[in-house]
Amino acid sequence: MNVLIIDDEIQIRRLLRMALESKGCTVRDADKGQTGLQDAIFHKPDVILLDLGLPDMDGVEVLKRLREWSSVPVLILSVRDQEAVKLAAFEAGADDYVTKPFSTAELMARLAAIQRRQGAHDAASLQFGPLVLDPVHHEAALDERPLKLTPTEYALLAQLVRHAGKVVTLKQLLRAVWGPQAEEQSHYLRVYANHLRKKLEGSALEIKNEPGIGYRLEEK
Amino acid sequence: MNHEHRPDPDALLAEMQRDEARVKHGRLFIFLGMCPGVGKTYAMLQAARQRMKEGTDVLAGIIETHGRHETADLLEGLRVLPRKKLEHRGYVLEEFDIDAVLQQRPELVLVDELAHTNVPGSRHAKRYQDVLELLEAGIDVCTTLNVQHIESQVDIVRQISGVVISETVPDSILDIAHEIQLIDLSVEKLLERMADGKVYLGERAEHAVSNFFKEGNLTALRELALRFTAEHVDRDLEDIRRLKRVSSPWKTNARLMVGVGPSPYAESLIRWTRRAATRLSCPWLVVWVEGSRVLTPVEQDRLTRSLGLARKLGGEIVSVTGENISEALLQVARERNVSQIVVGKPEKAGRWSQSLADTLIIGSGDIDVCVVRPLAAADKARSRVPLQEPLPDSIIGEYSWAMVAIFAIASVCWGLVALTGYMFVALVFLLAIVVAALRFSRGPVLAMATLSAICWNYFFIPPIFTFHISKPEDWIMFGMFFIVALSMGSLTSRLRMREVAERRRLRQTDALLRVTQSAALAAEPEKGLAEALRTINELLKANTALIVREQDRSLPKTAHRASTFHPSPKEWGVVAWSYENKQCAGRYTDTLPESAATWFPLQTATATMGVLGVQFEDSARLDFVTRQMIEAFALQIALVLEKEHFMQAVSHAEMLSQSEKLHRTLLDSVSHELKTPIAVITAALEGMDGKQASPYLAEITTATQRLQRVVDGLLQMTRLESDVLKPSPDWCDVRDVITAAKHAVGAPLAAHDVVLHLADDFPLLKLDHALLTQAVANILHNAAIYTPAGSSIEISATLRDGTLRLVIRDHGPGLPIGAERRVFEKFYRVQGSPAGGTGLGLAIARGFVQAQGGDIIARNHPEGGAEFVIELHQTATFKALTP
Structure with missing residues (x-):
């Protein structure tokens, strides 16, 4: 796996490089947003680790520019732990967010999840673990048994499966399922998420709530 | 369809x-x-x-x-x-x-x-x-x-x-x-x-x-x-x-209008119009045409009462100025799309001039005119002011002057008539009438005209000392003199009255302008208001008090410094009433009329900025015009105050956002500088783990974890105290909050059994998810480290009267006596606590709850163990139907 690290702290870059190379990754790094973006263009990394506090531009800005032409998975690695900052990063298209100080083991696990998802996504099927969705008939099956869903529940579940393992923000879900005018109506979402949770009870899947940010569909 | x-x-x-x-x-x-x-x-x-x-x-x-x-x-x-x-x-x-x-x-x-x-x-x-x-x-x-x-x-x-x-x-x-x-x-x-x-x-x-x-x-x-x-x-x-839509609705475009003056019939006309308007369910206007004639106090009183009645009955009052009443009425009627004009029936058919009803009917075009027989108001029952007004001294003086002037001219001319002829005498009389009309009011001038005609006839037109006139041309001349004298007298005095009225109106407009300018344009608002009040005092011959509301919309304890009288403690009740009810109160009104001053709320379209009090030096009544004028002043002052208020609010907000920005930048860079080295140490330690088993390594790891907790706690505390924390409430499920909090605490909770008591249909609430989660997590963390392993922690949530009560109870040793309050203090640690704590966790929890307008208390449960209660007031709940 090719990993690009964009971080202005040389120690962090060195440590990450050591940790990643020991897992067999190829690592490139950049200490500025601008050079990081150039590197991303020329070397097409499989995943990018991005710091938010860069000397030349804000990390969210880097992410936005990157998203103009690329869908490469981006994991944010930052000291900022306020929900508003996290939310902005997810809205801009981050795939995951880890706050510093971080545990290397957890970071590796998150990277692995991203990689796995990337592979699954290529298959273009709406499948996640024991859950299979039929986009044509709007039907779902869990553990090979049909799962009864209302149209709204189906739409919501489809959104979560499409981005399985990744945080989907409340706004994104509301926009996708209820339309852009419903962006403030988060109580709908809370209610339907609870319905879905009840229906997924007992299976290996879990709809996890990220406080103040959104939901994430995970395998337990 | x-x-x-x-x-x-x-x-x-x-x-x-x-x-x-x-x-x-x-x-x-x-x-x-x-x-x-x-x-x-x-x-x-x-x-x-x-x-x-x-x-x-x-x-x-x-x-x-x-x-x-x-x-x-x-x-x-x-x-x-x-x-x-x-x-x-x-x-x-x-x-x-x-x-x-x-x-x-x-x-x-x-x-x-x-x-x-x-x-x-x-x-x-x-x-x-x-x-x-x-x-x-x-x-x-x-x-x-x-x-x-x-x-x-x-x-x-x-x-x-x-x-x-x-x-x-x-x-x-x-x-x-x-x-x-x-x-x-x-x-x-x-x-x-x-x-x-x-x-x-x-x-x-x-x-x-x-x-x-x-x-x-x-x-x-x-x-x-x-x-x-x-x-x-x-x-x-x-x-x-x-x-x-049982049947197609009958839409009425009707609008009634009634013209009123200071006549005793006005009240009855107003009531009639109100009844008709109610039946038609349409709006109605009461129009008063202010002419140039100065109203007598009795008329003033009647007019004020009539307009007060109209206001009470819900009519819209329009006051316009104009010499010709019917023209003015018709103009208002056209401008306001009136469908029917109500006018009183004249008592006697005028032989020489048309009555108001006649001119209205002729000029009304497609507007209906309704002529109503009015009843005279029962003055005796309602007012102590006598109907018959004694003549003021000045008028009597004017009459005497008129008489004296006529006789003086007559006697002087008596000596001259032989030289000049009696035609000259007529001209002298006319001159005197014109001069008198410039100073006197109408009555004396007309009396003078009549008297001079009689004098001229008796003393000067041959044959003298008789009223008899022998020559036909003298007859014609006498007639012409009489007409010229009367009409000149009346025209000149009317002109003068108009001028007086104009000057009065000008004075009012000028005063209003001065009040507005002095209050609005002054560099220092305080001085401007003082200047405005002084202007009002001069104009109304009154004392004024200004009470401006405080920032928190309550009334202050003292009147504004510019006030020229200060309300007595008893008067403050009236002030408060007027402010709260946004209505005029005090003397001359129906509310608390016993008080010494009249209080007008300073009302703009959006807010009440305070109260303006006016205490008249002498006047026994507050007439309609004065009241309207004071209301206009009050509005101007209110607008100025409101502008002032907005400007202050804007500059305050700017300052706040500046300091907030500064805080945020500072916090960001400090947290970056503190957390990055910790991150490096943590990552390095993890990298070393396994390669080199050293007892020193474990010590460093523990110390780093502790350092990280302290830094986190301090940063959160700083953020709380610097006021940059802004809760952003959104719909959330209390279950999610507790799950997330449990997850955030992580390992220390593993040894405890966390039990959740929550109704199945517990509604969604509007809360700041992250802040509440952090608060609950801090309490849970506390409970986990202070209670023996294996003991259970119970969490229950209830919603009563719009307040969420979240109770977290442990089964540990409980809080030391007297520490229930102190546990929320910064850096306070219960004696004998395990090492490694910062004494910040509960302080932060309280800060996060209070930032959302709630509160948190700690106490010992009667059956043992400590209990933490978070109370958050909820403005909205959302209960979903279970599928």
Whole structure:
């Protein structure tokens, strides 16, 4: 796996490089947003680790520019732990967010999840673990048994499966399922998420709530 | 097609708004009767008992039983409010105690006799004003009323019975009634009851009562009551129809207008118009044309009263200036799209000039003109000002001067006539008249013209010393002199009056301009306001006090520094009332008229900025023009204050956002500088793990973890204290909060059993998810490390009266006595705590809860263990239907 690290702290870059190379990754790094973006263009990394506090531009800005032409998975690695900052990063298209100080083991696990998802996504099927969705008939099956869903529940579940393992923000879900005018109506979402949770009870899947940010569909 | 039956959206909206208003306001139930003795109070008490049985909290505010034991019996078991005792001129009088009701806040209060006039010294002049305030406060009111006390029916009652009713209630109060119940009794039954002595006749003279209670009168009053109720029912029905589109709604574009002047007939015209407008359910205007003539005090008083009546009855008052009344009226009528003009019928047909009604009819074009026979207002009953006004001294002086001038000219000319001829004398007289007209008022000038004509004839036109005129050309000349003298006198004096009026108006406009300019353009607002008040004082010959509200919208303890008088402690009550009710109060008004000054709220479209008080030095009345002018001043001052307020708010917000930005940048860079090295150490330690097993490594790891906790805690605390923390509430599920908190605590909780008690249908709440999660996590973390492994932690959430109570209880040793409060202090640590804590966790938890407007307390549970209670007030909940 090719990993690009964009971080202005040389120690962090060195440590990450050591940790990643020991897992067999190829690592490139950049200490500025601008050079990081150039590197991303020329070397097409499989995943990018991005710091938010860069000397030349804000990390969210880097992410936005990157998203103009690329869908490469981006994991944010930052000291900022306020929900508003996290939310902005997810809205801009981050795939995951880890706050510093971080545990290397957890970071590796998150990277692995991203990689796995990337592979699954290529298959273009709406499948996640024991859950299979039929986009044509709007039907779902869990553990090979049909799962009864209302149209709204189906739409919501489809959104979560499409981005399985990744945080989907409340706004994104509301926009996708209820339309852009419903962006403030988060109580709908809370209610339907609870319905879905009840229906997924007992299976290996879990709809996890990220406080103040959104939901994430995970395998337990 | 379909949309024919669609309800009219405007009507629906209006109905919804009315419903909303009803939810906020109390509802008014009126028991209407034709006259005393039909059993209104009895019916009201019966209804109240029924409501009480249904569980409503009923309070009998004031009930007049008039010694009838049937009525008194019904009072048994009801909560009766003691009456307030007021002292007035040495007598102790009893009155309805509105403050006690507002304090007790029952659901329903019974207030007998709506039309009652309150004892002097009460808050309001009339009882119906008390009732309005109760409704405003959200308390339902039951009340009784006789039809003859309804303002718009007063004239009719007078025509029927000859009795002048002085205690009236405005019709608008009947419009807001939720329900009007007619208490009807046949006339025979009523007379029977009277004969049995069951009807209270009041302290009136016996013969007046017997006059009133004649069969004919009673039948007419009964009809009046029935018809009045029917009209109201009809209007309700129409509302329903429009709402449901039962039939196509009859839309009326009517708008009535009535022209009024200082005549005694104005009040009757206004009432007539109000009745007609009610029947047509259309708006109505009352127009006053201000001419150049200066009104006498009596006329001023009458006009003020008429316009006050119009205001009370809900008419819109328009005042315009113009010499020609009918032209001015027609212009207003066209501008305002009036469909019908109401005008009084002239008493006598004018032989020489057309009456107002005539000119209106000629000029009205496609506007209907309705000529009504008005009734003269019953002045004696209402006003102590005598109708006949004594002539002011100045007028008498002017008359004498006129006489003296004529005789002086006559005697001087007597000597000259031989030289000049009598034609010259006529010219001298004319000159004197013109000069007099420039100084005197109309009466003396006209008298002078007449007198000079007679003088000229008698003393100068041959044959002299007779009124006889021999030559025909002298006859013609005399006639011409007479006409020229009269018309010159009248024209000149009219010109002068117009000039005076113009100057007065100019002075007012100028004053208004000066007030506006001095208040709005002054570099220092304080000085500007002082200048504005000084201008008002000069113009009105009064003292003024300005009370400007504080930032938190409460009234200050003292008046503004620019005030020229300071309200007495008693006066402050009036100030507060005027401020809160956004209405004029104090002297010359119906509310608290005993006070020394009149108080005008400083009302803009959006806010009440304070109160302006005016204390007149001499004036015995506040006429309409002055009142309008003060209201205009009040508006200008209010606008200036509001602008000031907005400017302050803007600069404050700017400052806040600047400091917030600074804080945020600082916090960000500090947290970056502190956390990055920790991140490096942590990552390095993890990288070393396994390669080199050293006992030192474990020590470094523990210390790093501790350092990380301290840094996190300090940063959170700093963020809390620097006020940059802004909760962003959103719908969330309490279950999610607790799950996330448990997850955040992580390892220390593993040894504990966390039990959650929560109703299955617990609604969604609007909370700041992240802040609450962090607060709960800190408490859970605390519980996990201070209680023995294996003990359980119970969490329960309840919602009562819009408050979320989140209780976290552990089964550990509990809090040391006296530490319940101190545990929330920064860096406070209970003695004997395990090492590694920072003493910040609970302080942060409290900060996060308080940032959301809630509170948190700690206490020991009676059955052992500590208990933390988080209380958060909720404005909205959302309960989803379970699928």
